[in-house]
Amino acid sequence: MRRSIQKEKNSYHHGHLAESLLDAVDEIATRFGLEAVTLRACAKLAGVSPSSAFRHYADKRALLTAFATRALKQLSAAMADAKSHARIQGNNEFSAVGLAYVEFALDKPAFFRAMWREETIYTNDEEYIAAARQLSAHLQSGFADTIEDKDPNSFSPQEILAWSAVHGLANLFVEGPVGKGATKTEKLQLATEMIRTLAPALNSAE
Amino acid sequence: MRRSIQKEKNSYHHGHLAESLLDAVDEIATRFGLEAVTLRACAKLAGVSPSSAFRHYADKRALLTAFATRALKQLSAAMADAKSHARIQGNNEFSAVGLAYVEFALDKPAFFRAMWREETIYTNDEEYIAAARQLSAHLQSGFADTIEDKDPNSFSPQEILAWSAVHGLANLFVEGPVGKGATKTEKLQLATEMIRTLAPALNSAE
C-alpha cells in the first residue's frame, strides 16, 4: 500500500506529513537538484501550507537532517545488498561494497551531496549519527575479508584508506572534474579498476 | 602594498571592487562559513551598495565561481610549494603533495567546500576549468616520481586512486564523521599513515 505525498482533498489533516515532506525533498532534489529544495516547495508538493512543516521539523535544517539520515540508510541497505550478493556469487566483497558506494553517488547525486554537508544539516543529531555509524560499520564489514583487522571499533589506516578512496572517487564524480563526459558504465569501470589497484595496499603485512 | 577591502571614504568609485568582493567572500566564509556568504553582506563589507556587485559579476553564482577559482589556485600554489620543499629535503614528493592537499582542507574548510560544489558554481566557466586543470596537473607532477606514467595527458588508475584517496580523506575530515574530535596534528598524522599505506598500490607493476 503506497501512500501519496499529497494530502487527501477536503481533509484538514494530512495524516503522515512528516514522511511526506521527506518524500517531497526526495522528489525535488532528484528532479531539480538540492539547491531547489525549498520549504515552501515541499509544503506545496505535499498539498499543505508552508508553516505546517514546523509542526514536524524545528527548521529547514532539521528536515534536511532527516533526509540525510534516510539517505544514509538507503546507502547502507544498498551496500548490505551488494555484499550478500557478492558472498553468494563468490566475488570479492570489498569490491562489491565499494562499487555500490560509488554507484549510489552516481544514481542519486543529490542524495549523496545531502548526506555529507556539515553546513546544511545538524551533524550532531542522534539519528543522523546513528545512521552514519551504521554506514561505517557496513563499510568495515565489507572490508572484513580483505583487511586483517585488529580492533573492530576503531579504523585502521587500511580501512581509512579504503573508505577515503571510494568516498573520494564518488565525490570527484559528483562534484569534480573526473569522468565529466563519461557514461555511467565507464565510470563504474573506472571505479572497478581503481579498487583493483587499491587491493595490494589493503592486505600488505604491517 | 596591501589594498583595503573597504571603499575609501567620500569617494564614489571603489577602484578594485571585483577583487574586494572576493576578499569579502574570503573573510565571511572563513569567519562564519560558506552558508553565511551573502551578496549583501559582501557588499556591505566592501562598503558598497548591494547592486554594485552586478557590475562585476553576472550573479552570485559567478562570484562564487570566481572565488572557487581563486581557491583552486591557492591550493595549487600550496602543493607546488610542498613539492619543491620535499624535493630539496629529499622527502617523498607525493606524500608531501598529498599532505598539502589535506592540510589545505583542514585550514580552509570553507574554501575547500566552495571549490567543489557543482550546484553553487558554474563548473563550465573557462577560468574555473583552467584552474582545475592546473590543479590536476600539479597532482600528476606530484605523483611523477612515485607512479610510472605512460600517458601524461590522461589519468592512469593509479593516479585516480591517489587523487581519490587524498580527496576522499580531505572530504571525510571536512564534511564527514572521520577525525571529529581530533586535533589538526592528529589528523595530519592519520593522513600521513594513509598515504604510506597507499604507497604499495601506486608502484606495483601492471
Place this chain on the structure above:
DNA sequence: TAATAAATGTACACACTGTTCACATATAAT
C-alpha cells in the same frame, strides 16, 4: 455522551535574500 485538552494545519506578517532598472557620478575618449 459532553466537555475539554492536545495535536495538527492555516493566514498573515516580518526580516532577509538575489536581482532588476532607472538614475547618479566619475573616468575615458574625442
Place this chain on the structure above:
DNA sequence: ATTATATGTGAACAGTGTGTACATTTATTA
C-alpha cells in the same frame, strides 16, 4: 569641452525561512 563609457546607488520586486495568533480536527476524560 563635449560626449561616451564605466561604475556605483536607491528603490522596488518576488521568493525565502520563520514566528504568531487562530482554526480545525482528533484524543482524552468526566
